[in-house]
Amino acid sequence: MNILHTIQARFRTALTGLVPDPEPFVAMIKPTQDAKHGDYQANCAMSLAKTLGKKPRDVAQELVDRLDLSSLLEKPEIAGPGFINLRLQSGWLGQQARGIANDERLGVAIASPAKTYAIDYSSPNVAKPLHVGHLRSTIIGDALTRLLRFLGHIVITDNHLGDWGTQFGILLYGYKNLLNKDAYAKEPVRELARIYVEVRNRIAQAGGGDDEEEARHPIADVCRAETAKLHHGDVENNQLWQEFMPHCLEEIHEVYTKLGILKFNHEHGESFYNPLLPGVVDSLLKSKVAEEGDGGAIIIRISKDNVSLVRKRDGAFTYTTSDLATIQYRLEHFQPNAMLYVVDFRQTQHFANLFEAAKRWGVTGVEMTHISFGSVLGREGKPISTRKGDGTELIDLINQAVVRGLEKYEASHAERTAAGHDVPELTDDAKSAIAETVGIGAIKYADLSQNRTSDYKFDYDKMLATEGNTATYMQYAYARNRSIFRKADVDPATLRANPPSVTLDSPFERALALQLLRLEEALLSAVAEYQPSAITAYLWDLAKAYSGFFQNCPVIQAEADALKQSRLLLCDLTARILKQCLGLLGINVVERM
């Protein structure tokens, strides 16, 4: 069910014969910003008037005359310079709502043709604790994966781990010089994390926050040397790398599990592609994509003063080389229609260069998109450094959110009980579930509801607030909704199997039904821009419409049984869509809170 497409189809027919190509004008139909202008508006008459050499309002009238309104639209209104205001027939809305009652997909069509996406997200550097800075890629990528899959696409997820970098030099140095053997035997993950932080601190203390100073530190030199030995095949370091990796992965997976991130299809890190790199450079040279640069380095000249380095003077390869190898591998093994990279905005130029290099190398016919996102800023508005140890580890943040979730629940419970409300008494398990669901949902929603390209300020209080456009608000709307079914003693499955007719006499019922039927529009707009915030914007509109309905349209106490059944159906659809949309964001719901 796609209202916009349905209206557009009618306009396409009306425009055919008037203009050679209706499409640009069909595209000028959109939802109104203000309900007093109707549900949708067509803004094409003004520009059409120019093309046809007529007056805009006359063109609008002509279009309206040609438009087939039957069983869909009320008589359109022509307003202002030539806006055509469209209002859907309430009867039609009611029928459509009833029509999706028994549809598991809630009226959302399966994409045809389905596409195959290879999506790269999270991609942390292993061997150091996950940090708040890793949050965005992880949850944006996770949400996009869920969305694309729900729409029927094939999504192959790959966590492109940074498992071959300088951080292993740090770990190797720490292992050889600072290891507590007993602690390592008992809790290897924790001990590795400790020595990593310890080495970093030793370097940082000497450097006093100056990167260049730190880079010249003798320990930093030794760390680099350890990394170089690893890369050159040193047996001891490679054995240690093999030994560390499972522990590093375990630590990362623990956080993913806690966060409720989908399992990755692949976790091919940089080390995986390492053996392919010499071949990539040879191929680049043979095909004249790459050339020799200063001092024997191998470069790809993207433009006059913009080059990508693929092999350093010392013979080492770079992340561009590794990324090209990755593209080659993914093309060969996944045959994707699109390759997506959820990586922060600072790598914009890298990806622009990478995609250009890939094209010259012969990669065509596949979408390559850098899904960029802004920084997570500290309270002072500056990016939180991952290096100086001033940020909270992600796992601590998550735990903190869960604790606050529980506090919020208990405070609210006490308040509502004192005010004499009907508040359910819950078991400790149920309370823990609420705390997890609310706390983790809060973190995710706060991030995903931002336009991803903007920076955002990380603020515990804000993300854990329960007012306004937050996960908690949606979860609460869901829980109150479920309560209706318990009190009415109605089984939603029965209701769906034999859906009652839906009447929309109240403006609150009508507004709710309209929002319910906009689900597909919202999801398609989210996927078109790879923008999860389109889903949260829709959720907010839906929740507000539901709130008006909840406030003004009694369900259990409805004047007539037919009306009660109709309203129950609207409630059921609301609950399912809330749950579905939150689910696409990786956020859960609870039946009571």
Add this chain to the structure above:
RNA sequence: GCCCCCGUAGCUCAGGGGAUAGAGCAUCGGUUUCCUAAACCGAGGGUCGCAGGUUCAAAUCCUGCCGGGGGUACCA
């Protein structure tokens, strides 16, 4: 130096050719014998950084300037 992004209410941010520029928070006022008040209703608050230009129509597109951030071959 060159390239990219950003500048909208006190704060955090939507909107990226279309009607009187929106939301949340904060502030102020109101609502609980009523399906969960983690809720609802209402009020105040703006030279959309500045200046030009394109257009029937500009917060939105173009140019310049100011301010902030990022990138700029041997980190990824």
